[in-house]
Amino acid sequence: MTFLILGLLLLLLFSGMPIFAALSLTSLGVLALFEGSIDGMADAVFSSLNNPLLATIPMFAFMAHIMIKAKVVDDLYEMSNTLVGHIKGGLSFATILSCTIFSTISGSSVATALTIGSISIPQMKRFGYRQRDTYGLIAAGGTLGILIPPSGPMILYAIVTDASIGALFLAGIIPGLLMAVLFAGYSWLQAKRQDAVRSQPWPGLVAVAVAFRKSVWAVVMPPLILGGIYLGVFTPGEAAAVGAVYALAVALLVYRNVSFADLLDCGVQTMRTSAMLFMIIAAAGMFGHAITIIRLPAQIMETVTALGLSQGGFILAVMLAIFILGMFLETIAIILITTPIILPVMTALGINPIWYGVMLMINLELALITPPVGMNLFVIKGITTSSLAEVTRGALPYVLLMMAGLFVTWLVPSLSLWLPQAAGFGI
Amino acid sequence: MSSMSTPDTATPASGRGAARGALRLLTGTASVLSRIGGALSILLIVVVLALTTAGVFARYVVGQPLEGVDEACGFMVVAMVMAGAAEALRTGHHIRIDLIMGFVGPRGRRWLDAWANLAVLVVAVLLARTGWHTAMFSYDFDAFSPGQLELPMWIPQATLPIGAALLGIVAFAKLLSALAGEGTDETRGGH
Numbered sequence: 001m002t003f004l005i006l007g008l009l010l011l012l013l014f015s016g017m018p019i020f021a022a023l024s025l026t027s028l029g030v031l032a033l034f035e036g037s038i039d040g041m042a043d044a045v046f047s048s049l050n051n052p053l054l055a056t057i058p059m060f061a062f063m064a065h066i067m068i069k070a071k072v073v074d075d076l077y078e079m080s081n082t083l084v085g086h087i088k089g090g091l092s093f094a095t096i097l098s099c100t101i102f103s104t105i106s107g108s109s110v111a112t113a114l115t116i117g118s119i120s121i122p123q124m125k126r127f128g129y130r131q132r133d134t135y136g137l138i139a140a141g142g143t144l145g146i147l148i149p150p151s152g153p154m155i156l157y158a159i160v161t162d163a164s165i166g167a168l169f170l171a172g173i174i175p176g177l178l179m180a181v182l183f184a185g186y187s188w189l190q191a192k193r194q195d196a197v198r199s200q201p202w203p204g205l206v207a208v209a210v211a212f213r214k215s216v217w218a219v220v221m222p223p224l225i226l227g228g229i230y231l232g233v234f235t236p237g238e239a240a241a242v243g244a245v246y247a248l249a250v251a252l253l254v255y256r257n258v259s260f261a262d263l264l265d266c267g268v269q270t271m272r273t274s275a276m277l278f279m280i281i282a283a284a285g286m287f288g289h290a291i292t293i294i295r296l297p298a299q300i301m302e303t304v305t306a307l308g309l310s311q312g313g314f315i316l317a318v319m320l321a322i323f324i325l326g327m328f329l330e331t332i333a334i335i336l337i338t339t340p341i342i343l344p345v346m347t348a349l350g351i352n353p354i355w356y357g358v359m360l361m362i363n364l365e366l367a368l369i370t371p372p373v374g375m376n377l378f379v380i381k382g383i384t385t386s387s388l389a390e391v392t393r394g395a396l397p398y399v400l401l402m403m404a405g406l407f408v409t410w411l412v413p414s415l416s417l418w419l420p421q422a423a424g425f426g427i
Numbered sequence: 428m429s430s431m432s433t434p435d436t437a438t439p440a441s442g443r444g445a446a447r448g449a450l451r452l453l454t455g456t457a458s459v460l461s462r463i464g465g466a467l468s469i470l471l472i473v474v475v476l477a478l479t480t481a482g483v484f485a486r487y488v489v490g491q492p493l494e495g496v497d498e499a500c501g502f503m504v505v506a507m508v509m510a511g512a513a514e515a516l517r518t519g520h521h522i523r524i525d526l527i528m529g530f531v532g533p534r535g536r537r538w539l540d541a542w543a544n545l546a547v548l549v550v551a552v553l554l555a556r557t558g559w560h561t562a563m564f565s566y567d568f569d570a571f572s573p574g575q576l577e578l579p580m581w582i583p584q585a586t587l588p589i590g591a592a593l594l595g596i597v598a599f600a601k602l603l604s605a606l607a608g609e610g611t612d613e614t615r616g617g618h
Contacts, residue, residue: 016527017546018521018523018546018547019521024554040557042560043557046505046561046583046584046587050501050504052498052500054501055504059475234483245476270469272514272520274508275508282508330524372526
């Protein structure tokens with residue numbers, strides 16, 4: 001019966017209906033079949049949505065939309081470029097540095113790839129970088145958005161697992177920086193091997209100082225948000241609100257390039273994204289209830305016990321399954337479908353949910369650059385009009401680098417856990 | 428993966444003027460209603476933002492924490508989603524897996540769109556029905572929220588049937604438009 005229900009879910013998902021509808025219909029089928037009534041539907045939806053932590057997501061999204069509209073990111077890229085553009089292959093570092101800092105502003109991989117890609121791809125082409133290499137770097141660099149805090153998917157995972165958002169944010173920093181260094185290093189090596197790649201002349205200290213001063217409004221944002229959370233000044237929700245107000249102030253008072261129509265557009269984009277996301281959350285709430293009724297987590301636990309799987313074996317199996325799902329499903333759906341299923345088993349096997357959360361995020365980064373459904377690949381294809389095959393070929397080395405990063409994160413749990421533990425989170 | 432969209436197919440030959448007029452009226456009404464819902468949803472996002480910021484201000488500047496901010500934000504998230512879900516559907520922002528779309532022609536896509544909107548319609552109708560019962564139950568039994576606001580629970584719960592009804596109207600309009608082979612609105616991709 002369990003396979004039949006999961007098969008039905010996959011069938012509905014791949015039949016092209018919205019993810020929230022597929023999850024809802026499957027869950028309603030289970031409720032009707034096993035409980036004889038679907039009266040619990042509204043209660044399940046209400047309980048899933050009635051969560052003040054969810055308000056964090058639209059506020060961070062609104063903040064990101066404003067910062068993008070105000071073109072703050074242009075100054076950010078200019079600062080990175082001024083700093084390292086004179087080194088051969090330095091644009092690789094500039095791009096990844098911009099992606100890393102912008103990730104702390106946007107919290108979204110797609111937004112990072114789209115925004116940084118629009119600025120850096122023409123620049124890198126101009127200085128002789130091979131097209132394919134550029135696409136791969138941006139596609140991969142953009143994925144840092146979900147690993148480096150604040151991250152929308154991390155907030156979702158924290159809500160589903162009841163883990164601390166603050167601890168998760170901290171746990172993502174070292175692996176995120178590790179990935180950033182891996183990406184930049186590889187791209188730099190690629191550039192070094194290409195004769196066509198040229199460096200820019202050193203602009204001088206004054207130009208660097210000017211670029212720093214112009215980008216300071218973006219650079220100050222991460223300490224404001226993350227520092228506020230970790231010093232206990234703000235809750236994550238309050239940090240998101242303060243970040244949005246800060247972005248508003250920077251756009252209206254410093255940059256003065258955002259009109260009321262632009263702000264309205266930011267509101268519209270935020271509303272549409274939030275409604276889409278939260279409808280999936282509501283449906284996932286029902287799905288979580290449905291899988292408990294069919295005892296799916298218990299069945300997985302029994303299978304794990306029967307197979308004699310260790311903690312490592314279980315993580316390997318789950319990561320492999322998520323990697324395959326990631327080729328077809330969107331990150332949000334993967335988090336909301338798989339986490340409730342495996343959380344009880346994780347707890348029973350003593351797997352730290354923060355550590356697992358970071359590995360999950362890296363795996364979801366992979367999902368963004370693996371075909372046939374890789375959102376960042378689509379983004380790069382969209383802004384460059386290149387073929388998907390070309391973009392995918394460029395991204396392939398980064399898939400391997402991410403796998404290496406995932407392996408290291410699994411092998412050395414303290415990469416994820418040291419920082420939150422040092423900050424006093426009891427995890 | 429893409430968002431919901433309606434195929435751009437040619438308008439059928441005339442001769443069914445009344446039916447097409449009725450469909451246009453339905454689509455227009457659904458569009459106006461969902462836009463109102465979307466505007467309300469944006470307003471709620473702004474209110475949540477203002478309320479949360481006011482909470483920080485009250486705590487650090489006034490020295491007097493605001494009571495019930497979290498509880499109010501939770502209720503407003505429910506209302507925000509239910510108000511905006513229909514507009515997200517109308518503008519094609521609900522994510523769907525569209526791998527199969529690449530293997531079918533325009534006619535097949537139209538049927539798949541009809542199928543997707545039918546699924547949303549079924550979910551919306553069931554949510555409206557169960558949501559109505561839940562809100563009425565709370566109303567009949569004078570249920571209040573357990574937090575500091577002590578709000579009658581039927582008020583935030585009533586957003587479920589209202590939002591679901593709105594979602595259902597848009598899904599129904601899109602379903603009929605897909606069956607009639609007409610594009611309904613400014614469909615778009617991405618999210």
